[in-house]
Amino acid sequence: MNTPNINILTPLLFLLPILLTLSLYLLFKYLKKKENKVQEQKSQIAFMAETFQELLSKLKEKERELEALKKRAEERAEDVESYSENIIQSVPSGVVSFDNDLRITKVNSAAAELLKISPEEMIGKSYKEVFNPPLKALLEERKPVQRAEYQYKNHAGQDLYLGLTLSVLYNRMKEPIGFVLVFTDLTELKTLEKQIRLREWLSSLGEVSLGIAHELRNPMAVISGYAKMLSKKANGLPEIEAIMKEVRLMDRIIQDFLSFARPIEPNITEIDLKELIDSILSQLLQNRSDIKLSFLSEQCIINSDEVLLKQALTNLVLNAIEAMPQGGTLSVTVSCYDTTDTLKIQIKDTGVGIPDGAREKIFMPFYTTKETGTGLGLSVVHKNITLLGGTVNFESDKTGTSFVISLPL
Numbered sequence: 191m192n193t194p195n196i197n198i199l200t201p202l203l204f205l206l207p208i209l210l211t212l213s214l215y216l217l218f219k220y221l222k223k224k225e226n227k228v229q230e231q232k233s234q235i236a237f238m239a240e241t242f243q244e245l246l247s248k249l250k251e252k253e254r255e256l257e258a259l260k261k262r263a264e265e266r267a268e269d270v271e272s273y274s275e276n277i278i279q280s281v282p283s284g285v286v287s288f289d290n291d292l293r294i295t296k297v298n299s300a301a302a303e304l305l306k307i308s309p310e311e312m313i314g315k316s317y318k319e320v321f322n323p324p325l326k327a328l329l330e331e332r333k334p335v336q337r338a339e340y341q342y343k344n345h346a347g348q349d350l351y352l353g354l355t356l357s358v359l360y361n362r363m364k365e366p367i368g369f370v371l372v373f374t375d376l377t378e379l380k381t382l383e384k385q386i387r388l389r390e391w392l393s394s395l396g397e398v399s400l401g402i403a404h405e406l407r408n409p410m411a412v413i414s415g416y417a418k419m420l421s422k423k424a425n426g427l428p429e430i431e432a433i434m435k436e437v438r439l440m441d442r443i444i445q446d447f448l449s450f451a452r453p454i455e456p457n458i459t460e461i462d463l464k465e466l467i468d469s470i471l472s473q474l475l476q477n478r479s480d481i482k483l484s485f486l487s488e489q490c491i492i493n494s495d496e497v498l499l500k501q502a503l504t505n506l507v508l509n510a511i512e513a514m515p516q517g518g519t520l521s522v523t524v525s526c527y528d529t530t531d532t533l534k535i536q537i538k539d540t541g542v543g544i545p546d547g548a549r550e551k552i553f554m555p556f557y558t559t560k561e562t563g564t565g566l567g568l569s570v571v572h573k574n575i576t577l578l579g580g581t582v583n584f585e586s587d588k589t590g591t592s593f594v595i596s597l598p599l
């Protein structure tokens with residue numbers, strides 16, 4: 191009964207180890223394959239990590255290079271900027287730049303000096319707060335201007351003559367980013383020009399009128415002679431006295447004019463200037479106790495023409511006294527030994543001042559605002575001081591007038 195069973199089991203017993211071995215082999219193969227795959231994945235990750243590390247260090251190197259390049263570029267930009275800044279600060283012309291809203295972005299030292307405002311007070315401010323008319327109006331228009339000339343009163347109240355250019359400021363892309371105003375002080379040049387013109391005009395006028403004035407003296411002498419005869423006959427008739435008074439006045443005018451127009455050669459001698467001014471002042475202030483005098487002078491011995499100088503100083507002091515009919519202060523200051531080798535004499539009054547409209551004319555012969563004036567006083571001052579190689583300048587406002595004579599020592 192058991193035999194057939196044994197027969198079935200025999201091949202099974204024989205096959206079992208084979209099957210076991212085969213399945214073990216397959217399992218081993220599977221595991222090996224899996225391990226290989228993991229190994230492969232591991233080495234791939236390692237490779238990637240290595241490559242990444244390499245890239246990172248290359249990037250770091252490039253970053254360092256870039257940093258160095260950037261630093262060099264910054265240094266160069268700084269160099270260029272400080273170079274242009276140095277140029278702008280060193281030019282004698284005033285330079286002010288504005289942004290598109292006309293706010294001040296840059297100012298050089300010449301501009302600050304001419305406008306009499308510090309750069310700190312200007313930067314960031316609107317043009318309206320910094321500039322007076324007519325430059326305020328010019329900027330307001332935003333219209334470029336080339337080589338225009340303007341009269342300008344700066345913040346210290348000085349009257350300047352400015353030559354200026356207003357241009358649009360562009361960036362590298364040629365886009366407008368504001369304006370730049372460049373200006374030069376032409377005041378001295380203009381004063382010199384004016385003096386030269388006046389001198390030429392006066393000398394040609396002098397030549398022509400000298401002859402006429404001279405010719406007028408003969409008929410006047412005749413009129414004066416007849417008037418005297420008539421006066422004797424009519425026994426002091428007031429009308430004849432009036433004629434004689436007018437003739438005397440005409441004679442004085444002609445005398446003044448002749449001495450003004452006649453060519454003169456200066457006669458240079460040694461003069462004690464302090465003494466000379468002292469004598470002029472005491473003579474002219476004799477009857478004016480309402481005028482307070484302040485006379486400041488060091489001992490000052492100069493070589494000059496005493497007559498010409500005395501005439502000039504007398505006229506200036508007379509004008510100052512006449513400008514103070516209600517009294518005031520007359521200040522005369524002499525600075526003789528300053529470093530500029532120029533003698534300066536200032537004659538200052540607290541009088542009525544010279545109105546704006548008269549400023550251009552006061553040195554012209556016969557310009558006068560006084561009832562009994564001949565208008566020759568300042569022409570004589572100008573002529574004499576020019577002959578002595580000097581200049582006459584003045585400043586005047588409602589509080590008074592100051593004339594300054596400058597003479598080379």
Ligand SMILES: Nc1ncnc2c1ncn2[C@@H]1O[C@H](COP(=O)(O)OP(=O)(O)OP(=O)(O)O)[C@@H](O)[C@H]1O
Pocket residue numbers: 505509510513539541542543544548552553557558559560562563564565566567568569591
């Ligand atoms: N110190 C001053 N203050 C105010 N105005 C002045 C002063 N000096 C001169 N002027 C003005 O200038 C004008 C011309 O002066 P200038 O001395 O040439 O003539 P004048 O004084 O009028 O006459 P003259 O000197 O011949 O008697 C004066 O009439 C006056 O208007």
Ligand SMILES: [Mg+2]
Pocket residue numbers: 505508509563566567568
């Ligand atoms: Mg006068």
